[in-house]
Amino acid sequence: MEPEEVVAALAAWSVRLVQFNGHVAGQLGVGTTELQCLYELAQHGPATPGALAARLNLTTGSASRMVERLHAAGHVHRVADPADRRRVLVEPDPASLARIGAIYGPLNDRLAALLAGTAPAELERMGAFLAAAEERTDELIRELSAG
Numbered sequence: 001m002e003p004e005e006v007v008a009a010l011a012a013w014s015v016r017l018v019q020f021n022g023h024v025a026g027q028l029g030v031g032t033t034e035l036q037c038l039y040e041l042a043q044h045g046p047a048t049p050g051a052l053a054a055r056l057n058l059t060t061g062s063a064s065r066m067v068e069r070l071h072a073a074g075h076v077h078r079v080a081d082p083a084d085r086r087r088v089l090v091e092p093d094p095a096s097l098a099r100i101g102a103i104y105g106p107l108n109d110r111l112a113a114l115l116a117g118t119a120p121a122e123l124e125r126m127g128a129f130l131a132a133a134e135e136r137t138d139e140l141i142r143e144l145s146a147g
Contacts (some may be wrong), residue, residue, distance in 0.1 A: 010133070024103050028096070033058070034070050038092055038100060046079065046091035057145055 017128035018032075027037040033056065039049065046064050047055070053063035066117065067090050070076040075096040 020107065027035060027103060028075070029073055029140065030070065030075065034066055034075070035100075037066055037070060038075060038096065041076065041090065041092040042097050042100070046089040048081070048087055052090060057141055089106070 007023060021032055021035055025032045028035065030038075036056055037052055044055075045103060049063045049067050050060055052058070052067070053060045056063065057065075058066065067078075070090075071078060075093050077093060078088050078092050079091055081089045119128075
C-alpha cells in the first residue's frame with residue numbers, strides 16, 4: 001500500500017468517526033464540541049475553562065458557554081483548584097464518563113480485535129504514526145485558526 005492510500009483510508013475512517021461521535025453526542029444530549037471536551041477531561045483530568053479553550057481551539061467565551069451547557073446537563077462539575085482557590089476547575093462527572101465508555105466499548109473492542117496478533121514492533125510503529133498524525137493535524141488547525 002502506498003502512503004497516499006493510507007492517508008485516504010485514514011480520511012475515510014475519520015468521516016465514520018465523526019459520524020459515530022455525532023451519534024454518541026446525540027445520545028448524551030450534547031454537541032460534538034461538548035463531547036470533545038469530555039474526552040479531553042477524561043484523558044487529561046480537570047482543567048480550567050481557559051485550558052479547555054486552548055485544547056479545543058475555542059475562544060474563552062465559547063469555552064465558558066460550553067462548560068455551562070455541560071454543567072447544566074450534569075456532565076461536569078466545577079470545583080475549586082486546590083493549587084489556587086481563586087481558580088475554578090472543570091471535572092467530568094464519573095457517571096457520564098462511564099456512560100460514554102459503555103457507548104465506545106463495542107467500537108474499541110472491535111478495533112482491538114483487528115489488532116490482535118499484530119507484532120509489538122508493528123503496533124509501536126502504528127502508535128508512533130498516529131501520535132505524529134495527531135500532532136501534525138493540531139499544528140495545521142492552529143495555523144488555520146491564526147489567520
